[in-house]
Amino acid sequence: MALITTSIYPPGGDVKTEVFWDVETKSFFDEAGSWDPADLGVSLVSVYRRGGFGEEIRSFWEKDFDELWKVFRDADRIIGFNTLGFDIPAMKPYAPADFATLPHFDILDKVKLVNFGRGASLNAIARGTLGVEKIDSGANAIAYWKKGDAASLALLRKYCEADVAITRDIYDFALKNKFLKFTDKWNNARQVEVDFTYPVETTSVKQSSLF
DNA sequence: AGCTCTAACAGTGACTCTGC
DNA sequence: GCAGAGTCACTGTTAGAGCT
Numbered sequence A: 001m002a003l004i005t006t007s008i009y010p011p012g013g014d015v016k017t018e019v020f021w022d023v024e025t026k027s028f029f030d031e032a033g034s035w036d037p038a039d040l041g042v043s044l045v046s047v048y049r050r051g052g053f054g055e056e057i058r059s060f061w062e063k064d065f066d067e068l069w070k071v072f073r074d075a076d077r078i079i080g081f082n083t084l085g086f087d088i089p090a091m092k093p094y095a096p097a098d099f100a101t102l103p104h105f106d107i108l109d110k111v112k113l114v115n116f117g118r119g120a121s122l123n124a125i126a127r128g129t130l131g132v133e134k135i136d137s138g139a140n141a142i143a144y145w146k147k148g149d150a151a152s153l154a155l156l157r158k159y160c161e162a163d164v165a166i167t168r169d170i171y172d173f174a175l176k177n178k179f180l181k182f183t184d185k186w187n188n189a190r191q192v193e194v195d196f197t198y199p200v201e202t203t204s205v206k207q208s209s210l211f
Numbered sequence B: 001a002g003c004t005c006t007a008a009c010a011g012t013g014a015c016t017c018t019g020c
Numbered sequence C: 001g002c003a004g005a006g007t008c009a010c011t012g013t014t015a016g017a018g019c020t
Helices: A062-073 A083-091 A107-114 A122-130 A138-147 A150-177 A203-208
Strands: A018-025 A042-051 A054-061 A077-080 A104-106 A179-183 A189-193
Touching (some): A018 A062, A018 A083, A018 A138, A018 A150, A042 A083, A042 A138, A042 A150, A054 A062, A054 A150, A077 A083, A083 A104, A083 A107, A104 A107, A107 A150, A107 A189, A122 A150, A122 A179, A150 A179
Parallel strands (some): A018 A077, A077 A104
Antiparallel strands (some): A179 A189
């Protein structure tokens, strides 16, 4: 999948550092014996980062998470899909205390806000909006982790990075076009209006953050 | 599979209207 | 006034969606 090279940064020349991310877990809910994503264990986190320095995509295994926090703390917006409901809770056992207070942006949450509380899968939005599909499933991601051989781990990384790329492309599409399309569970084609532009910061807010 | 949420559907009861 | 038919609103259940 080609990287987006067109700049879609906020107006006014203020180049933001944006981080897109996705988490893969080590086990299923039934195996963990808990409904809490925090009990699943995180195998891999893939991150796509862009800003004034350019752009890069990286993946972090559990042993590399220390570097991950630096990436997140440097971001003006941390973008993902259902991160509030899944990824952030899943990272809780690993993350520093302030992780949840960083500027997270959950695309699914925004869709729910304008769709009467109903969301849609990442795959449904990708298919309806971009005409692309996820390359694999989350269940396979766990299977790859359990196999543990080099080839399987490479597939896991490829899947996670592809999910991040899809998330980024959906975000960019919505930012530019202010709508997303998907087919809901009753097979109805839906289009929802969304606004992903950055809120205008007031001078007083900026100044207060200095103290 | 776990939990949560919501739409759709079916069933039930209340209400209104009509005819005798 | 009463009985029956039709309509509407409400409730409970079911199914399926999200995430891995």
